[in-house]
Amino acid sequence: MTKIKPSLPKGTRDFLPQQVARRKYIFNTIRDVFEKYGFVEIETPAFERLETLTGKYGEEGDRLLFKILNSGDFLSKVSTENLTTKNSAGVLKEIAEKGLRYDLTVPLARYVVQHQSELVFPFKRYHVGPVWRADKPQKGRYQEFFQFDADVIGADSLLNDVELTMILLEVYHCLGMDVSIKMNNRKLLEALSIYAGCPDKLMEITVAIDKLDKIGAEGVNDELQKLSLTSDQISKINEILNCKDLSALSIKFTNDTIGQKGIEELNYIFSKIKDSHVGFDITLARGLTYYTGTIWEVLANNVVMGSITGGGRYDNLTEMFGGQNMSGVGISFGIERIYDVMEELNLFPDDISKGVDILFVAREERLIDFVFEQVSQLREANISCEIYTGHPKKKFNYAEAKQIGFFIEVGDDEKSSGIFRIKNMNTREEEKLSIIDIITKFKK
């Protein structure tokens, strides 16, 4: 076996124990809020049939899917012509049937149709797990990253949109993050395109507006010009984009049923949610094509970072898998960005990666038996502890690196007296206690 230098595929990461602890803190915080609101967790496999994934994310998405090579003698049945012409696209269909999931939404659509008879509706599910994209890796962008999605499937009631907004507020409150939750409604963008006299260009206009954060108002106007819109159309679009509130918009859309519907929907939600962190923003567009109602985007205040959560209401999630038309509404948390924001703003509680309550060190090898007996008693009482078995010189390093709360060294004195000097690793204070005292002190 030749020795190889250990390394990872580009765009992937290992997580050290402290990072895992912090990630779990984020996951568990979000999880607890969703469960409080009645969401249940599902899981799907890492890979799906390519048939399921292909064509769902546009041409670029198809390109970014990781494909899994068929097992065995995968070339045996490939057409010779495709091989000799090195036709990668043609050969691909013949040698790969599976791909790694690209997001959690298409798997959800497949899942709901496939298990429809086993689920109750409205189906309120959350799903957390890695997804994979063969994107060019760069700072903050990975080929493997985690999504945390929650959706309500099969319920038209806007109350679900209200509840998802409440959940966003509660999650970020629990994480201690100061955020701005921007909301809009796709119907208002549709009304905008009608107002400007170019309803046929709705998607293109939406995509252009979505870039506002990145390219600014002038950039958006450049994009709009590329769509061959007249200057009159562009100025009408800007007229709408400059509306700061729903009443201003309502005047513009007086005669537009779709616009009025969008305003009504947002007014309903805002009537139930009075929180200064939530606001209307007509320039919020979201890139995804399938949204048809409410859309959300969450930004972290006091830090430069893109959207940390996004979501929206859609009408036809399950149609692509032959399911009856089921509407839904959902949000997706960007875990890596939330992590980065929390790290930058120092928001992780100190005790997240706290180690066991007590580390025991035997001064001599022969005392190990005695130490083991003490530790067994503590564990019996459900107190977490470790017996150090590493190099004697590194014992304090070990206790500090693992953020262990208390430290006890056991020598012959301790063995004969049954009294232990227990050292608080934070305050450096020492107490002299028997095992019974220690159990009393630590028992939860």
Place this chain on the structure above:
Amino acid sequence: MTKIKPSLPKGTRDFLPQQVARRKYIFNTIRDVFEKYGFVEIETPAFERLETLTGKYGEEGDRLLFKILNSGDFLSKVSTENLTTKNSAGVLKEIAEKGLRYDLTVPLARYVVQHQSELVFPFKRYHVGPVWRADKPQKGRYQEFFQFDADVIGADSLLNDVELTMILLEVYHCLGMDVSIKMNNRKLLEALSIYAGCPDKLMEITVAIDKLDKIGAEGVNDELQKLSLTSDQISKINEILNCKDLSALSIKFTNDTIGQKGIEELNYIFSKIKDSHVGFDITLARGLTYYTGTIWEVLANNVVMGSITGGGRYDNLTEMFGGQNMSGVGISFGIERIYDVMEELNLFPDDISKGVDILFVAREERLIDFVFEQVSQLREANISCEIYTGHPKKKFNYAEAKQIGFFIEVGDDEKSSGIFRIKNMNTREEEKLSIIDIITKFKK
């Protein structure tokens, strides 16, 4: 977009909410025990460089690795000769650089070498996650399945072997499973091969003995004969395999240093663990080649199922990645089998997939606002609840399927009086309570 029938790749599974809840119960139970003993969690990516994985699991293992196709025009640089001769093995090297992880052990070895300077030793880590093998799917065998591994790296002390045995006992106690923990030591198998005069055949003999459960004593003897052992050698092997305890073995191995060392190691462990669920079994062999000391296997009593946990001590985990020689000891829980046993023996607690505390139903659409206000007050007090937004006829179905504890229907009477009839979904009993009363009743 053509409609496609939703389905999964063979050998993979979706998990329904109740299954996820049960799986989490298993994961969290094991996790809690490991953390009590000072183990920390790590994560590694789903895929590794093929260079990292290939050659670590034997020829069969290499075949069973899922390979990921390189992105883009993957054929462009492939040698024409390999293509025209349809040389799958040759082409493979040119079109795939990554593979899905096959277990959590090789990623651990890579991780430890790669992050050595960032870790403290003894490194006590656990890792839970899916692994993938292109095995022929069959009952109980999947292409994607979960492993839950824990290892102590960089510590020779047998105290770690003791602690892992304690952990096995505690985990299965917490899960409510009656198990038999069989233990042996690879040094005894080495001594056995010396005793039989065929130390050069150690691995082959080990593999043959490992099949005892499946093929019986006669089957093992057939296997041994295939190794061209003499009948005298085979009878000497059987002589050892028939030893029921360490003292009987000690007599056989009087003059064998390795045998005596193995006995001494096991005696040390047994001296600390007095539990009728743990026993010595000289016929326990374990298939894996790299074990050199203690080995474990756990069987569930009262049910027909293979090993549900296995493990052992090894000397050279990190050598393959150029790390300094680090010994280790670890165990691996077979999550799918544990799940199946617990389901068969009905060991999952009933409240695992319990839904929210209270489901609210508005009798009329116009009462939703009022209901939302009540629910918001309860959530403020951290009481979990849902507002039903589905079809009125299905409200009880919904409450039952989601195992919701209590049910409240709100009509005009409730709105005007502020008093709610709250129905216990298990006992069918009803109480009349105000929101304040409800908060008092449910507040944790």
